[in-house]
Amino acid sequence: MNLIDRLERKLGRFAIRNLMVYLIVIYAFGFVLSYVNPEYYFLHLSLDFDMIFRGEVWRLVTFICWPPDTRVIWFLLSSFIYFSLGRALESYWGAFRFNLYIFLGILGEILAALIIYLFFDQVYMLTAGNLYMSMLLGFAITVPDAQFLLYFIIPIKAKWLGIFYGAIQVYFLIVSDWPGRIEIILSLLNFIVFFFFIRKPVNEARRRARQAEFVMKMKKGELENSHPIYRHRCCVCGITDRDDPNMEFRYCSQCDGAREYCANHLYTHIHVHSEDKS
Numbered sequence: 454m455n456l457i458d459r460l461e462r463k464l465g466r467f468a469i470r471n472l473m474v475y476l477i478v479i480y481a482f483g484f485v486l487s488y489v490n491p492e493y494y495f496l497h498l499s500l501d502f503d504m505i506f507r508g509e510v511w512r513l514v515t516f517i518c519w520p521p522d523t524r525v526i527w528f529l530l531s532s533f534i535y536f537s538l539g540r541a542l543e544s545y546w547g548a549f550r551f552n553l554y555i556f557l558g559i560l561g562e563i564l565a566a567l568i569i570y571l572f573f574d575q576v577y578m579l580t581a582g583n584l585y586m587s588m589l590l591g592f593a594i595t596v597p598d599a600q601f602l603l604y605f606i607i608p609i610k611a612k613w614l615g616i617f618y619g620a621i622q623v624y625f626l627i628v629s630d631w632p633g634r635i636e637i638i639l640s641l642l643n644f645i646v647f648f649f650f651i652r653k654p655v656n657e658a659r660r661r662a663r664q665a666e667f668v669m670k671m672k673k674g675e676l677e678n679s680h681p682i683y684r685h686r687c688c689v690c691g692i693t694d695r696d697d698p699n700m701e702f703r704y705c706s707q708c709d710g711a712r713e714y715c716a717n718h719l720y721t722h723i724h725v726h727s728e729d730k731s
Contacts, residue, residue: 471543472552473543480521494518497515502570521535521582542554542591554647555584558640558642564642575632591643689722705719709726710725
């Protein structure tokens, strides 16, 4: 059991379901505020550590209300995109893991602003802008072959969008000064921790994605009408020997019929008996 699994077992009940709904509401508030009184955000809500050390600690939370874009059309479009990405990630990872990813991203922004203030004597009023892009990176690694319609016209896979954004970040990492580099690195703290320092996070996330896709196809009846090219398929998550050639599959002697399970679900599935179907 890896670190995330242990945390989820202990703290999973505190996870906020449908977190993206609350974030979009917060962004909508910030969007309205940007038109009614934009100076109010920078004077009282922004991530200004000079004011935070004077007692205005609420800024550690309120800074995230600044919207991804203050132009009406682009605000609506970006909100829809990020809402869709967030809901998809929550369905693939589960509410707890998605919560952890978002809050690590917010923590990274706070740490970046704090370090820059303490070591460079600069006030970096960071917003949660990079938080949205970190969701794109997380989605691109989880379901790399998912397809977007760029500008609603050009089809492009998620992995190419992720690579493009990653290349831009690497470029700015090279040309920026040290405060800028700290901002870039720590604003992607959630992505770095989630996919590089926790054991097998990518495989686990992809397994959840395959399971969600399998359930969706089952509901649509696509699997019964298709002719997949594989020898083994898990009855729980839908993974096949074509998806993972190294995965072991076994038939369960306690289940009725020829029901096959992967190594992850052979001992954890619910046994199926003929009387259960009646």
